[in-house]
Amino acid sequence: MKNKKVILIFTVLAAVVLINSCKKEPEETPDEPYVLDYGTFPEPQIAGDNPLTREGVKLGRMLFYEKMLSRTNTQSCASCHMQQFAFNDTAKFSLGVKNLPGKRNAMSVFNMAWNTNAFFWDGRAQLLRHQSLKPVQDPLEMDETLENIVAKLQASSTYRQQFRRAFGTSTIDTLLISKALEQFMNSIVSNKSKYDDYLAGRATLTPEEERGRFLFFTEYNPAFPAASGADCQHCHGGANFENDKYMNNGIDDDASVSDIGREKVTGLAGDKAKFKVPSLRNVGLTAPYMHDGRFRTLEEVVDHYNLVQNSATLDPSFQQQLPNGGLQLSAADKAALVAFLHTLTDQQLTTNPAYSSPF
Ligand code: HEC
Ligand code: HEC
Known part of the structure; x- marks a missing residue:
């Protein structure tokens, strides 16, 4: 009697499971995690509600290269974020679908999973999923509605x-679109430059690159000129050569600021003319430079840092250089800094088929 009851219960249960699995079959396609290979980098910061999956990253990659995201069906994210330029643009101001220029220089898209403090030059998008829908709707970019x-x-x-494979539903909405784009952008890793090989003991730097490395990582110290550096790591530090902060690097004085940057987002006067400290990885591929693309070459950038402009929100690390006339770098030292910056170029990022157009 007892056995019969058990068998009956099992039969009913099995039937329920079977019916359910038939009914839900397409909804339940199991998705596998996408394994992010990040070598010696610290643990990435990926939103807990959007873990990378193989099908999610694949969908995000399709969307990143999808021209239907623009009103005219002619422009995709990759039109301005080109793989061969470390997912950046070569124009000072990228042209949108109306052939009109935007207001800021495009930014690189790699190692986003190590950017923990918002996106865009002024940090107006908290997460990548918020960021990713903005270019679609921007009248100077893709000019389309959600x-x-x-x-x-x-x-x-x-x-x-x-969408069904990635998220278990074929009902498409903007949140899922933005989460797929977030997954793909989080999957783009750049950690295979000459400098990474050098850190791993697989490459040696030339004497000039080595001098540049010294200047980049060494603090400014006017009392001992021979031991003084350019202190770039003060802001462009860590594995990704950035610090997740918004700072003023002295490209303008108070009178010449035309873009208030971070202040527009926080409303704080102390954030005037502060911009996101960008990663310097692949910077040899991403000219022109700064939020407004004002410098055409890395030589111009280094010339700028040799003597920056003073202003109310200029970073204190530069303030201390001003009374001494700036860094006072020799021509050879400027060239050495540029040579070091070129060791941060990762040719595997620009050629990795996992990041290229799936179409
Ligand atoms: C017309 C050119 C253009 C298109 C198309 C475009 N972008 Fe951008 N992207 C830019 C510019 C310019 C910025 C900087 C804007 C700013 O800070 O105000 C930027 C910034 C970003 C950033 C910020 C990176 C960081 O470090 O904070 C990400 C991420 C990004 N874009 C992803 C995308 C995605 C995803 C798409 C497609 C949905 C896209 N972009 C389409 C030009 C473009
Ligand atoms: C106080 C912080 C700080 C220090 C120190 C600093 N930077 Fe920067 N750097 C920034 C900020 C902020 C930006 C972006 C500014 C903007 O776009 O208006 C930037 C931008 C750059 C860019 C342009 C990147 C791009 O994608 O457009 C390069 C190259 C660069 N810095 C190199 C250096 C070098 C080399 C040094 C040392 C000589 C250095 N930086 C020191 C904060 C700093």
Whole structure:
């Protein structure tokens, strides 16, 4: 009697499981985690509610290269964020679908998983998922509505299928679009430059690159000129050569500031003319430089740092250099800094098929 009851319960349970699994079959396609290979980098900061999965990253990659995200179906994220330039643009101001220039220089997109303090030059987007929908709607960029991109993608059986594989539903919405883009951008890692090889003992720096490395990482010390450095690591430090902060690096004085940067987001006068400290990895590929693309070459950038402009929010590390006329770098030392910056170029980033167009 007892056994019969147990068997009955099991039969009913099995039937329920079977029916359910048939009904839900397409919803339950198991997705595998996407394994991020980040070598000796610290643990990446990936939002707990959007772990990287193989199908999610694949969908994000499709969307990153998808021209349907623009009103004219002619521009994708990759139009301004080109792999061969470390996912940056070569124009001072990228042109949007109306052929009009934007207001700031494009930014590189790699090692985003190590950017823990918001996105854009002024940090107006908290997470990548917030960031990723802004260019779509920006009239000077892709100039499209969120309703339209959802409708265009929903009409495609390829996308319906890929959203189902990635998120278990073929009902497309803007949150899922933005989460897929977040996953793909978080999957782009750059850690295979000559400098990384040098750290691992697989490459040697030339004497000039070595001198540049010394200047980059050594504090400024006017009392001992021979031991004094350019203190770039003060801001461009750590594995990703940035510090997740918004700072003023002295490209303008108070009178010449035309873009208030971080102040527009926080409303604080103390944030005037502060901008995100960008990673210097791959900087040899990402000219022109600064939020407004004002410097065409790394030589111009280093010339700038040799004697910066004073202003109310200038970083104190530069303030102490001003009374001594700036860093006073020799021509050879300027060239050495530039040579060191070129060791941060990662040719595997620019050629990795995992990041290239899937179409
Ligand atoms: C027309 C050129 C253009 C297009 C198209 C474009 N971007 Fe950008 N991107 C920019 C510019 C310019 C900035 C800097 C804007 C600013 O700070 O105000 C930027 C900044 C970013 C950043 C910030 C990086 C950081 O370190 O904070 C990310 C991420 C990004 N874009 C991803 C995307 C994605 C995803 C798409 C497609 C949905 C896209 N972009 C489409 C030009 C473009
Ligand atoms: C006090 C912090 C600070 C120090 C020190 C500093 N930087 Fe910067 N750096 C920044 C900020 C902030 C930006 C972005 C400013 C902007 O776009 O307006 C920047 C931008 C750059 C860029 C342009 C990157 C791009 O993608 O456009 C390069 C190259 C650069 N710095 C190199 C250096 C070098 C070399 C040194 C040492 C001589 C140095 N920095 C010292 C804060 C700093």
